Every structure is written in C-alpha cells, then in structure tokens.
Amino acid sequence: xxxxxxxxxxxxxxxxxxxxxxxxxxxxxxxxxxxxxxxxxxxxxxxxxxxxxxxxxxxxxxxxxxxxxxxxxxxxxxxxxxxxxxxxxxxxxxxxxxxxxxxxxxxxxxxxxxxxxxxxxxxxxxxxxxxxxxxxxxxxxxxxxxxxxxxxxxxxxxxxxxxxxxxxxxxxxxxxxxxxxxxxxxxxxxxxxxxxxxxxxxxxxxxxxxxxxxxxxxxxxxxxxxxxxxxxxxxxxxxxxxxxxxxxxxxxxxxxxxxxxxxxxxxxxxxxxxxxxxxxxxxxxxxxxxxxxxxxxxxxxxxxxxxxxxxxxxxxxxxxxxxxxxxxxxxxxxxxxxxxxxxxxxxxxxxxxxxxxxxxxxxxxxxxxxxxxxxxxxxxxxxxxxxxxxxxxxxxxxxxxxxxxxxxxxxxxxxxxxxxxxxxxxxxxxxxxxxxxxxxxxxxxxxxxxxxxxxxxxxxxxxxxxxxxxxxxxxxxxxxxxxxxxxxxxxxxxxxxxxxxxxxxxxxxxxxxxxxxxxxxxxxxxxxxxxxxxxxxxxxxxxxxxxxxxxxxxxxxxxxxxxxxxxxxxxxxxxxxxxxxxxxxxxxxxxxxxxxxxxxxxxxxxxxxxxxxxxxxxxxxxxxxxxxxxxxxxxxxxxxxxxxxxxxxxxxxxxxxxxxxxxxxxxxxxxxxxxxxxxxxxxxxxxxxxxxxxxxxxxxxxxxxxxxxxxxxxxxxxxxxxxxxxxxxxxxxxxxxxxxxxxxxxx
Amino acid sequence: xxxxxxxxxxxxxxxxxxxxxxxxxxxxxxxxxxxxxxxxxxxxxxxxxxxxxxxxxxxxxxxxxxxxxxxxxxxxxxxxxxxxxxxxxxxxxxxxxxxxxxxxxxxxxxxxxxxxxxxxxxxxxxxxxxxxxxxxxxxxxxxxxxxxxxxxxxxxxxxxxxxxxxxxxxxxxxxxxxxxxxxxxxxxxxxxxxxxxxxxxxxxxxxxxxxxxxxxxxxxxxxxxxxxxxxxxxxxxxxxxxxx
Numbered sequence: 001x002x003x004x005x006x007x008x009x010x011x012x013x014x015x016x017x018x019x020x021x022x023x024x025x026x027x028x029x030x031x032x033x034x035x036x037x038x039x040x041x042x043x044x045x046x047x048x049x050x051x052x053x054x055x056x057x058x059x060x061x062x063x064x065x066x067x068x069x070x071x072x073x074x075x076x077x078x079x080x081x082x083x084x085x086x087x088x089x090x091x092x093x094x095x096x097x098x099x100x101x102x103x104x105x106x107x108x109x110x111x112x113x114x115x116x117x118x119x120x121x122x123x124x125x126x127x128x129x130x131x132x133x134x135x136x137x138x139x140x141x142x143x144x145x146x147x148x149x150x151x152x153x154x155x156x157x158x159x160x161x162x163x164x165x166x167x168x169x170x171x172x173x174x175x176x177x178x179x180x181x182x183x184x185x186x187x188x189x190x191x192x193x194x195x196x197x198x199x200x201x202x203x204x205x206x207x208x209x210x211x212x213x214x215x216x217x218x219x220x221x222x223x224x225x226x227x228x229x230x231x232x233x234x235x236x237x238x239x240x241x242x243x244x245x246x247x248x249x250x251x252x253x254x255x256x257x258x259x260x261x262x263x264x265x266x267x268x269x270x271x272x273x274x275x276x277x278x279x280x281x282x283x284x285x286x287x288x289x290x291x292x293x294x295x296x297x298x299x300x301x302x303x304x305x306x307x308x309x310x311x312x313x314x315x316x317x318x319x320x321x322x323x324x325x326x327x328x329x330x331x332x333x334x335x336x337x338x339x340x341x342x343x344x345x346x347x348x349x350x351x352x353x354x355x356x357x358x359x360x361x362x363x364x365x366x367x368x369x370x371x372x373x374x375x376x377x378x379x380x381x382x383x384x385x386x387x388x389x390x391x392x393x394x395x396x397x398x399x400x401x402x403x404x405x406x407x408x409x410x411x412x413x414x415x416x417x418x419x420x421x422x423x424x425x426x427x428x429x430x431x432x433x434x435x436x437x438x439x440x441x442x443x444x445x446x447x448x449x450x451x452x453x454x455x456x457x458x459x460x461x462x463x464x465x466x467x468x469x470x471x472x473x474x475x476x477x478x479x480x481x482x483x484x485x486x487x488x489x490x491x492x493x494x495x496x497x498x499x500x501x502x503x504x505x506x507x508x509x510x511x512x513x514x515x516x517x518x519x520x521x522x523x524x525x526x527x528x529x530x531x532x533x534x535x536x537x538x539x540x541x542x543x544x545x546x547x548x549x550x551x552x553x554x555x556x557x558x559x560x561x562x563x564x565x566x567x568x569x570x571x572x573x574x575x576x577x578x579x580x581x582x583x584x585x586x587x588x589x590x591x592x593x594x595x596x597x598x599x600x601x602x603x604x605x606x607x608x609x610x611x612x613x614x615x616x617x618x619x620x621x622x623x624x625x626x627x628x629x630x631x632x633x634x635x636x637x638x639x640x641x642x643x644x645x646x647x648x649x650x651x652x653x654x655x656x657x658x659x660x661x662x663x664x665x666x667x668x669x670x671x672x673x674x675x676x677x678x679x680x681x682x683x684x685x686x687x688x689x690x691x692x693x694x695x696x697x698x699x700x701x702x703x704x705x706x707x708x709x710x711x712x713x714x715x716x717x718x719x720x721x722x723x724x725x726x727x728x729x730x731x732x733x734x735x736x737x738x739x740x741x742x743x744x745x746x747x
Numbered sequence: 748x749x750x751x752x753x754x755x756x757x758x759x760x761x762x763x764x765x766x767x768x769x770x771x772x773x774x775x776x777x778x779x780x781x782x783x784x785x786x787x788x789x790x791x792x793x794x795x796x797x798x799x800x801x802x803x804x805x806x807x808x809x810x811x812x813x814x815x816x817x818x819x820x821x822x823x824x825x826x827x828x829x830x831x832x833x834x835x836x837x838x839x840x841x842x843x844x845x846x847x848x849x850x851x852x853x854x855x856x857x858x859x860x861x862x863x864x865x866x867x868x869x870x871x872x873x874x875x876x877x878x879x880x881x882x883x884x885x886x887x888x889x890x891x892x893x894x895x896x897x898x899x900x901x902x903x904x905x906x907x908x909x910x911x912x913x914x915x916x917x918x919x920x921x922x923x924x925x926x927x928x929x930x931x932x933x934x935x936x937x938x939x940x941x942x943x944x945x946x947x948x949x950x951x952x953x954x955x956x957x958x959x960x961x962x963x964x965x966x967x968x969x970x971x972x973x974x975x976x977x978x979x980x981x982x983x984x985x986x987x988x989x990x991x
Binding site: 148151152155156157158241242243244246247334335420421422423424425426427428429430431432434443445558559 | 767768770771773774777778781807808809811812813814867868869870871897899901961963964966967969970971
C-alpha cells in the first residue's frame with residue numbers, strides 16, 4: 001500500500017469519498033482502521049456487486065426444480081428421488097494473469113469449497129479459459145501455467161475435470177479469463193446453509209492457518225483495472241494446498257453425515273470478514289469474533305490483516321456447544337486445526353475482539369446488504385452496428401480445402417487433447433462421455449439417470465452484439481446438451497466484463513444480461529447463481545464482453561446418449577435447422593480476413609426450442625446416430641470434426657449458392673448435423689414434422705468431399721484433416737506456430 | 748459375472764486402505780463390491796489389524812499430497828507395517844498408481860519412480876500387454892493379451908538399475924508393459940518414459956503387485972470399458988483356489 005502518501009486511507013483501500021461518508025453515517029462515527037478494512041472488502045465490487053445487483057435482479061431464478069437459487073454458496077437443482085445437483089461458476093482472472101499456476105489452482109480450490117459448503121460432494125469441474133494469441137511467449141506461459149494449476153489442484157482433490165473450453169483472442173492478452181465451475185451431488189436432507197443461528201452457538205475456524213497471503217485479493221486485485229503496477233500485486237495472489245483441501249472436504253462431509261453442523265461457509269474473497277458477516281446475515285444473527293484465537297502462520301500480524309487474509313483451505317462452521325468435542329474429533333482424525341474463534345449473538349452486529357479488547361463493531365446488514373449500488377448511463381460503443389456485412393465484403397478464397405485446413409488448425413478449433421490429457425478426467429468413474437465432445441455426461445451410480453454438463457462463452461460475438469451474443473451463448477449451451485440427448489435444466493453464469501463505470505462497458509453488461517434473460521426464459525433454464533467479474537481491463541483496454549454460461553441437463557438413461565462421431569459408413573448426413581450462416585463474427589472472418597466486424601445473426605429462440613426438442617426425441621428413440629452443433633468454423637468444420645471422431649469420411653452435396661464459402665464456414669446459431677441409418681430416415685423425417693431437416697449427404701470413405709451443384713468445393717483425405725487438427729495445439733504451445741497446409745500435405 | 752457361485756465370491760474379503768489424500772479409494776471399493784460381488788471394506792491408514800482379509804488394495808490418489816515424493820510419507824503410516832507383515836505371510840497386496848508408488852517407497856516392490864518424461868500429468872487410455880499370467884492378479888487374462896486401461900499420473904516413469912532389471916526379467920516379475928495396438932512395446936506407446944515400457948511389476952513371490960494403470964476405472968462398459976475386471980476376477984479365483 002502507498003503509505004506515506006497524502007491520500008486518505010479509505011481511498012487507498014478502494015472506497016470512494018461518498019462511500020466513506022455512507023459508512024460513517026451507518027456507524028454514527030468514523031470507522032477505525034480494522035472496520036474500514038472490513039468495509040472496503042464488503043463494499044468492493046467483487047463482494048458487494050455494486051454495479052451488477054440492480055440488473056441481475058431481472059434474471060429468471062425460479063422453477064419447480066430449483067431448491068436453492070442465487071445468494072447461497074452454490075445453486076441447487078432437484079433431480080428427483082431425493083437427490084440434487086449443486087453448481088457454481090466463478091472467475092479467477094486477475095490472480096491467474098499475475099501468477100497463472102497458483103491463480104488457477106486457488107480458483108479451483110475456491111469453487112470446490114463453495115460446493116462442499118452446501119453439503120455436496122464435488123463430482124466434476126469444468127474450466128472455460130481465454131487467453132491472447134499463442135504466437136506470444138507470455139500467452140504460452142499463461143496457458144501452460146493455468147492448465148498445470150488446474151491439473152495440480154483438481155487431480156489431487158480427485159475431482160475429474162471433464163470439460164470447459166479454450167479460446168484465444170488478442171482481446172485477452174493482458175487479461176486472461178480463468179473461469180472455474182464445480183458441480184456436486186447432494187441428498188436433499190444433507191443440504192447445508194451458510195448461516196449462523198442460535199445464540200451462544202460456536203463459530204469454528206477449520207483448516208489451514210492464517211497468513212498474509214492474499215491480503216487485498218478482493219478489493220485491490222479483483223475490483224480494479226490492471227496497469228503497470230500489476231507485477232507488484234503478486235503478493236495478493238494466494239497459494240494453494242490441495243492436500244489440505246482434500247482433508248477439509250472429507251472432514252466437512254463427515255461432520256455433515258454426523259449432523260454436527262448448524263451452518264457451514266467457506267472462506268474465500270474477503271476472508272474471515274466476509275464469511276462471518278455473511279453467516280450472520282443469513283442466520284439473522286450477529287457474531288462475536290476473537291482474532292487472538294485464530295491460528296496464524298506468520299508472526300506479528302495486525303488484527304486487520306487477520307480479518308481480511310485470504311489464506312486458502314479454511315472453512316467457518318457454526319455448531320452447538322454440545323457438538324464441540326465431536327467437531328474437534330473429526331477434524332483431528334483428518335489432521336486439521338479446528339478452533340473456536342467466535343460465538344453467535346442475537347444483536348445483528350459483527351463484533352471483533354482481540355482477546356478482551358473490542359476492536360471493531362459493525363451492523364451486519366450494513367456490511368452485507370447495504371453496499372451502495374450504481375447505475376451508469378449506458379453508451380453504445382461505436383463498433384456496434386445494426387447491419388450484417390454485405391456478402392461481397394471479402395473475396396471468396398480460391399481454394400476452400402485450404403481454408404478448411406487453416407480453420408481446423410486454428411487455436412480456437414483444433415483438438416484440445418493436449419489440455420484435457422493433463423486433467424484427471426476419469427476419477428470417480430462416472431464418465432459416460434469423455435472430453436472432446438459436445439458436452440460431458442456423468443452417470444449417477446445406482447441410477448439410470450445421467451447429468452450432462454457444458455460451458456460456453458463467445459466474447460467475440462458478444463463484442464459485436466452483446467444482447468444477441470448472450471442469447472446465442474445460452475442457446476448454444478442448451479444445444480450442446482440436446483446434442484448428447486440431455487434436457488437442459490438450469491444455468492450458472494460467470495459474467496466477465498471491463499470497467500462498469502464506463503458507459504460502453506455498462507451498455508455491454510446491461511445488454512448481455514437482457515439477452516441472457518430472454519434466452520433463459522425461452523428455453524426454460526433458470527439461473528441458479530453465478531459470479532460477476534468486472535474490471536477485466538489493462539491499460540484502459542477492455543476484454544471482449546464475455547458472459548460464460550455453465551449449463552446442467554439431465555438424461556433419463558445414461559446409456560442412451562449420443563456423441564458427435566460418425567458411426568457407420570452409408571449413414572445419411574442431415575442438417576437440422578434453417579439458420580442462415582454469416583461471416584460476421586465468425587472464426588472464418590478472424591482467421592482468414594483478420595477482422596472482427598459486422599453484426600452476428602440472431603438466434604430464433606422459438607425455433608431453437610422446437611429444434612432441440614426434436615433432437616432429443618431423435619436420440620432417445622435411437623433414430624439419430626450422431627449429433628454435432630454447427631459452431632466455430634461453420635458447417636465444414638462441424639462435418640470434419642464428426643468425420644475425425646468416427647474415422648469415417650463423407651460425401652456431401654449442397655445446393656448451389658453465390659457464396660459457398662459463407663455456406664461452409666459462416667456461422668449462425670441454430671444448426672446441427674445429424675446422422676441416421678438409411679432404414680430410419682423416413683421415420684426421422686416424419687418425426688421432424690415442421691422442423692427444418694434435410695439430407696445433405698452420406699457417410700463413408702476416407703475423404704471429406706463437398707460439392708455444390710456441379711462444383712467441387714472441398715475434397716481432402718480425412719487423414720490429412722485429422723493430422724492438421726490433432727497436432728496444432730501442441731505445435732503452437734511448443735512455440736512452433738500452427739502447422740501450415742503445405743507442411744501437412746508433405747507429411 | 749464370474750463362473751463361480753456368488754455365495755463363494757462373497758467370502759472373499761478385500762480391504763481398501765484410505766490414506767489422507769487417497770482419491771481412488773471409493774472407485775476401488777466399487778470395482779470390487781459392485782462388479783465382482785466380493786466383500787470390500789475401507790481400512791483407515793492408522794489401522795494396524797488386517798486379520799481376516801484376503802487382499803489389500805492400496806488405491807490411487809495423492810497420499811499426503813504427494814509432498815516430498817509420491818508415497819514417501821504414506822509408507823510411514825501405521826498400516827504399512829501391517830501390510831508388510833500381511834505380505835510376508837503370503838497375503839495378496841495390490842498397489843494401483845499411488846499405491847504402486849507407496850509399495851516402491853516401502854520397499855515391498857523393487858525400483859523407483861521418476862517424474863513422467865513429458866513432465867506433465869498424463870490421463871488417457873493406454874494399451875497394456877499382459878506378460879505374466881501365472882500369478883494371482885492376472886490369471887484371467889491370456890498370455891500376451893492386449894488390454895485397454897487408463898493411466899492418470901505425474902510420476903509413473905519406472906526406473907530400476909541394470910542388475911535389478913535383469914532380475915525382474917529372469918524371474919518373470921514384469922507383469923504388464925505399455926504397448927501399441929498390435930502389442931509391440933514401442934517407444935511411442937509409452938506414456939511416461941518408463942524403463943522397458945514397464946507398467947507394473949510384482950515381487951519374487953508374486954503376491955505383491957504394483958501397477959500405474961487403473962484397472963478399477965474400467966470395470967463397466969458404460970464408463971469406458973471392462974478390461975480392468977480381469978484383475979479383480981483373477982484375485983477372487985486365486986483366493987478361492989487357495990481356500991479350497
């Protein structure tokens with residue numbers, strides 16, 4: 001901190017003068033430094049949602065299956081017969097941009113604690129990641145570090161990392177996005193609340209000792225833009241210890257099983273301050289904390305440091321005095337510290353003691369619920385336009401086969417095997433589908449049912465049109481689930497944006513929330529909670545607005561699902577949906593013409609819903625043998641990916657159009673490629689009744705051949721496409737750049 | 748599931764050791780309990796009694812966080828003395844992944860682990876060639892059979908000195924090797940750089956077996972295959988044969 005400057009303490013802690021006045025008014029006096037430090041955290045953007053709260057209230061959060069919506073540690077969705085799924089996504093962008101390994105590792109640690117804080121056993125993680133171009137050494141360093149960090153923490157915990165996504169765009173060069181989602185399984189009767197109730201009950205601090213690591217994580221790091229001082233912020237990044245967290249997980253679930261807990265809350269952003277005040281708030285109570293009892297890992301820590309430390313692997317538990325010994329015994333079994341650091345009161349205040357001395361006394365409501373909110377005047381950025389680009393904006397390249405190879409080696413399309421092979425994606429042995437497909441599917445042991453999970457984000461499309469982009473992202477997540485045969489049920493979201501105090505960013509945020517709301521309503525997938533990450537800017541330049549959606553769906557029978565691989569030669573290849581592909585915002589536009597411009601096509605949510613219903617029925621009735629969403633790289637890349645996955649080529653004939661390149665590589669939400677056995681074709685077409693579905697070719701052979709009318713557009717050996725797609729990421733990570741079409745032809 | 752009466756299978760008792768940081772304990776428990784019908788129970792790492800058990804499983808995971816070296820701390824857990832006595836008395840002990848690493852550190856199996864040659868964690872299906880079927884853990888497989896079982900580890904690069912390797916070869920203690928689809932123990936089929944593509948070894952007596960791949964993960968075709976069942980079936984058959 002900039003000690004010795006003339007700036008007032010509140011400003012150095014990230015508070016505005018008006019906010020300071022507000023705090024004084026609520027306390028009826030000036031806060032002391034301990035109180036100020038606590039307020040600065042609780043009223044930070046990260047904890048207080050100052051710019052997002054007024055808009056987030058609009059999102060649909062209700063539904064018959066929602067057992068717990070936003071506000072708790074994780075959303076909880078009923079899946080029938082007494083079981084429920086807990087889900088939550090969060091960002092760890094800024095820590096990862098500074099220290100990729102620990103930033104990503106502690107991101108996993110934090111989200112996993114959120115899941116077992118509600119009493120659920122974590123069963124999967126998914127990690128959507130966004131970096132700058134791999135041509136730059138720093139970006140390769142970030143990618144390697146983040147992937148290794150996710151692997152180190154998740155693998156050690158024994159929680160499979162089963163999905164996610166990776167995008168590379170210059171926009172994330174100085175501000176990578178590391179979002180982490182965790183999903184858990186919980187019986188209805190085992191659900192825990194993060195509340196402190198019952199006067200005289202005990203507040204236990206369980207797990208790691210408290211140190212100076214991560215001081216100011218929420219206020220200094222997560223709630224401000226990056227500038228040249230970013231390197232100096234390294235000490236605000238925490239260090240992870242997955243082994244302790246694994247023990248913490250087992251100990252907490254054992255205490256849950258033995259009914260020892262009144263409430264449980266993890267210590268994350270804001271440390272003890274945030275956890276204690278939130279537990280008191282949820283329980284309608286107060287808490288007295290004695291920081292002299294907190295086990296420390298460093299000498300000479302100031303009281304305020306103990307209150308705001310973000311040391312990892314700690315939980316706060318509320319228990320009765322009768323259970324004090326039992327709690328200590330369970331924790332001792334797992335070699336964990338468990339210390340009574342406070343008591344529940346009935347006075348609605350968070351009081352902080354240092355031994356006998358009262359060093360802080362604040363109303364819980366002021367800390368938790370009364371952070372000021374801000375509404376900014378939105379300003380539509382100049383690059384947004386109402387018009388699609390004219391089709392003749394770019395010339396049609398002469399060799400569309402070369403374009404396909406280029407796109408298949410693009411870092412945004414090529415195989416992610418290099419990444420997911422570093423994650424233990426199989427532990428717990430529930431994977432009915434392995435990574436690399438549309439969505440992950442986990443069977444539930446002892447049931448027929450399965451859970452399908454996916455994450456989706458597309459900042460580039462949201463940059464061109466945040467409302468359409470957000471609608472498209474939700475629709476795509478649902479389409480991914482429908483492609484494996486799962487019914488979309490609920491979402492969690494991680495909203496990654498720039499500095500909301502700027503009108504342009506506020507506009508993007510407002511529009512994206514509106515788009516998300518429309519799509520969630522239309523598709524019947526309520527929001528169970530999530531996270532807002534603002535200030536993703538460096539040197540005044542914001543990232544693409546990027547609402548990342550984590551969606552959960554259900555399959556009635558985990559053995560009746562489909563993947564995207566072509567299954568047999570001689571099957572019909574069909575195109576489902578009638579959307580018109582456009583070059584605007586496509587990977588084709590970026591990779592081949594080096595531009596991001598225009599306006600993306602809108603998703604027709606009503607048609608989308610009907611189309612997905614048909615898709616699921618076709619899978620359940622075993623009429624569709626494979627299904628693959630047409631997304632990045634358009635129809636041609638979609639076909640190529642299914643062909644590679646199945647090891648079977650295809651012959652495709654399309655109608656003659658003036659711009660076959662846009663038909664092949666353009667993008668529009670709402671298209672799916674299916675395959676079906678010849679014998680089932682008639683039944684499938686009949687089932688479609690009104691939903692656009694037409695045959696475009698047949699599987700078979702060792703080539704991907706596409707014609708339009710009498711013209712051959714693409715005719716390539718599948719082996720060549722596969723080689724390009726499979727080896728590209730590894731080559732780029734090694735710093736060799738993507739393999740070029742010429743190199744590939746010579747192999 | 749087995750060609751043996753379920754009532755007999757039920758009499759075979761497995762113990763799955765839980766160290767702090769074990770994370771494949773439940774998977775191993777399920778593989779035995781659900782897919783063979785034998786009895787499986789958990790053992791806490793501070794237990795010192797293994798009476799009445801037929802086979803002890805040291806499961807995969809990160810015992811003690813793999814801090815210092817995988818297995819280096821777990822070998823000092825109280826149960827390991829009991830496991831040593833159990834093995835010396837002829838009891839069957841199988842160490843999977845981290846369990847294999849613990850057996851190496853405890854000196855119950857020869858050799859040591861380096862970090863993977865690629866210096867990265869690797870999780871994928873690999874092909875294994877079964878080299879020795881005349882031991883209790885592999886009797887259900889054919890000699891030279893190729894099976895598909897996943898690996899998931901950071902330190903699986905098996906090493907042993909020249910004399911040690913010669914002894915392993917002479918005494919037929921190399922139980923499984925990484926191989927390609929046609930059964931060749933080729934370099935490109937080796938996921939971690941292990942010496943001689945070694946994926947699993949046993950002690951001289953053949954009653955202690957350690958392997959890096961996870962047979963417990965492939966006991967159900969719904970989640971990726973059933974090639975791992977043979978290990979657990981083999982153990983049950985061997986135990987029942989000795990009982991009769």
